[in-house]
Amino acid sequence: MTNKKMTAREVALTALDRVRRRGAYSNLQLNQLLSKHQLNDNDRRLATRIVYGTLQRQLTLEYWLQPFVKGKKLDSWVETLLLTALYQYQYLERVPDWAVTDETIEIAKQWGNPGIRKFVTGVLHAVLRQGFPRFDQLRDESERLAVQFSVPRWLVDELVSQYGQSQATRVLQSVNDPARLVVRVNTAVTDLATVESQLRAAGIEFQKSRVAPNALVITKGELLGSALFATGQITVQDESAMLAVDSMNVQPGDRVLDACAAPGGKTVQIAERLDPATGGRVDALDIHEHKTKLIQKNASRMHMADRVVTHTLDARRVADEFADETFDKILVDAPCSGIGLLRRKPEIRYTKSLADSQKLHKIQGSILNAVAPKVKKGGIITYSTCTILQQENEQTVQEFLAAHSDFRLLTTKTSRNLKDDRASATLTILPADYGSDGFFISNLQRIL
Template identity: 75%
Template sequence: MTKQMTAREVALTALDRVRQNGAYSNLQLNQLLVKNHLNDSDRRLATRLVYGVLQHQLTLEYWLAPFVKGKHLDSWVETLLLLSIYQYHYLERVPDWAVTNESIEIAKHRGGQGIRKFVTGVLHAILRQGLADLDQIADQQKRLMIKYSVPEWIVGELSDQYGESKTRAILAAINEPARLVIRVNTAVTDVATVKKQLTASGVEFQDSQVVPDALVITSGSVVGSPLFDQGKITIQDESAMLAVDSMDVQPGDRVLDACAAPGGKTTQIAARLDPAAGGRVDALDIHQHKTRLIDRNAARLHVSDRVVSHALDARRVDDEFADETFDKILVDAPCSGMGLLRRKPEIRYTKKLADSVNLHQIQKSILNAVAPKVKKGGIITYSTCTILKQENDQTVQAFLAGHPDFTLLKTKTARQLKDDRSSNTLTILPSDYGSDGFFISSLQRNL
């Protein structure tokens, strides 16, 4: 019988796969949590350890460096030491001796006596000598990079685009734990009913500041609950809901979701449609297996009767749709994901500035392709989950420069977010509401 892993062993295994092989943190962690039947508190610990170490990886590596002095370490040994330092510094409720003891046991079990002795020596030295003061790093850009564990190019881009004060706030926010947020599926229920059922099941929550149909879960489990299994709620970040929130979808609209998988926004659109009135959303993804995800989500949320999925590259819409087919189009475009660093911390280490520049070109090509498909007077909502302006405002301006038959409207939301801003586009920073970073624009085709 295979020995079940502890919470720290689960975290170590997931982290090492992410750091060594570029695996997705959420997939690795979920796979290991399913395989190892941890209780709720251990599941929470493993989850916090994985995301915490990834969020603070550059900081932890900086702190570890003087204690290993350039020595080549096996990947899992380095990960174990980073995991230990994270717990020493960031988990105040976990005693240092407990961290040390389990780390030494893991080292002995995985690597034998030699590795055990090495890990023991390093951990005891760290506890004895303490960790370097990050405020003593003289170069400001490097200090921000190490303190907030964000590659220097991202620090530079954010500083150039938002200024030092906002950049510091953004960097601090992306290292806070991500919140669990649910969207109430208004196709089958309403917010008041869901609130009553959550309260009855012992789940604690707060109203969302960002969108009306969202609730922020503060305590308790909702995944696998009757509400979730019955399709009355789904997991979706508040900022991700804003694009559809801004679209003013009407029951009889024909809508195109041009970059749809896995279908979160598709089903959000669908919940506002009435198939009896002709309401329908056509959802595109380039991969067939991803369109199956859209279909499954639509079925779970009881909106299959108004969702039609297509395995189609959004740049090839001419192959499928006539011009002026749609009342509204959503282009939630492929992007660098820089608004999701709190939720997907590892992408900060893999993305490069060149990726953002290349994505700008792809985004323009998608907008150019779908532009003829919206009716005159209709609106293309262009959104991304990044906060880099070259993928946001610059993409919008490039589109408008080539399409004088479109006008940039001011993006409006139900909660009237940032309505006093001077720009027509809407950028939500991770530091604004505790939600993901997001960008939304509203491009109307002239009559």
Template identity: 70%
Template structure:
């Protein structure tokens, strides 16, 4: 049966379309929203509502499915299930939106997208939910399942986090990942400085606070920084605070030659380049469209003359570079991305335990390939945006076991983050600073 014409004239119609594509086809939520916003004529407040619904449903999906289950005893078309989850999300989490408005708009969407039978079914389910209320996940007896439903994180991941970090810290991590993600900006020191940027943000009415994680960074608290002349001129760029830490820890010198082995989209590449004068950075990515993205970002940030890009698999660096070429190497490796759950909520449902095993092998292969390319006394900085040990300390230890000519040295940051830790490596949890989860290690060639 063909569906009716699906209009994009309301916040909820855009949200339903985006969520349907994400949940059915594995599309990226941010890309879908951007694409749909460009096709619709939504006002800013409607865009904010659509964004809130999309990210809220994805963040709380397992909780919402738990609440819906008692009210549905038949197979649902995927879009109908998504519409009902959207409605429950709004009932429970959006206090300022009256229930009658949610109900009316949901019924209207059921009418537009389906047939009279589906509209009648949706109406009945929503009225039953409002009449009977929602189950309390706190009453689930099994502890891991209870945490999984409350935080909307798969049970395998809850178990893995408890085994690594303990129950209390896992609770803190799970609570933090369902909070809104901050927008952080890095000041492009190649063309300006922090004080100048602050003054210009003040004049443009953009609210901000100083970063507790890295210098030359601000967290935006009000306004859209991408609409400012600062952003368009390349004086600032959007980059998470934790993501800036890898380069912050590298101690880049103005004349260094640096390899960024997994460089796209170029955030860390341009961060390195901003600190160079006579030195330069060689940036690799396996896909040509991604190396072009690095070049585009480099031009916007006025550091293109300090960057050379190569479409090259980092495991094949021997084809391009002689041994002992680089003063420093950054391997910001492909990973499961579990540290990004606040910013990319849908990945919690697509990742599986075996992904870490596969990624560990890729990470290790990249480290093995680049190892001969760093000079004696030089450092390879190995980082990921995950908080799972197998991809982090597990990869580092496997590399060191195969390469006794390297030693693990303590990762140090400008702000001396977590200096009381016992480990030489640095793990930033999403609950530490309300930034992304991140791992950084420093491997020195003896």
């Protein structure tokens, strides 16, 4: 392997091998390599599709590959190369098998020795000749679901236990769908109709969101380099993530605490609803200074700097900074396992464990306990996460209520009246419900 300019498949292989071998972040690796090697648009899309698709389907691909390598110890990059080939054979319908085969063998030749090239050639020809192993050969239902949808066994068992077999299967089917690009319109500086008109003029195609107000789902076109984004008229935010603030009923003169704020998407969403002239302000916390700078940068781009105050502070230490009963509203968008984001961050499924979820549950409880005295009587704490595991959601809320008789649980309401026929007061959006991220929202009112 040399420092020559890489092809799309070499970029994908390099990024994937770093993610699988070192635990690197897929988006950072891919963006770095794409910047360095200056691929054309089609090749950028191909590299991106291979990286995220192979990560999403990793357990499935490993199951398919296993009979053809028969436990042979492979160099990391060779195994990754074979997995990318299997992904392309099975999931990239517009790419002919011969092209995948030729390019994969060429990479094996360039990166390895003649023995590796011969081995890779033999495996690929055997796969095309014999076909892919069937999932129904797996008799254990949980193992079959884990392999078929490429989700670890522990997570399959948790989803089935918490949501039942049918609902869990719907969720598992949905998490390998492509993630959608969604923007929220900054109504403090423009309006939905104006942005729609400008998007059409730029040749960008979109649909209105079914989930959140002032949100548009982008279906075609390059958006992030647009003037709309640069001038803060829009920001990228998933529809489900918009719902926490949507449910808060923020008033112009409210003093609001965003206790776990970085990178600041919800901070500026809150700020849009505030009027500094009447005392409206949001205090945004993060434990890391470089992240509070990100919040400030985001607030400036969105023209919200006059109503956002950042603090480098652990949310569990709010007593060091704020007096009791300071805030009308508090948002705790808590650190969580991120299981609702599997579509957007595919490697999460392989790096998280049940123990991680249980540990996070304790951290979430400690944050809620710390901020509780800081909300005024009659004020509301909105507790939200981007996971769908109940130990981090319902269980965290119920434990908080059991320890705080001065709070009651309100029914979470949204502008679009989502799932208003549900039995629970809290709101859980599953990835299978609307094609958006998985999300949980609850509203806790201080009554004493």
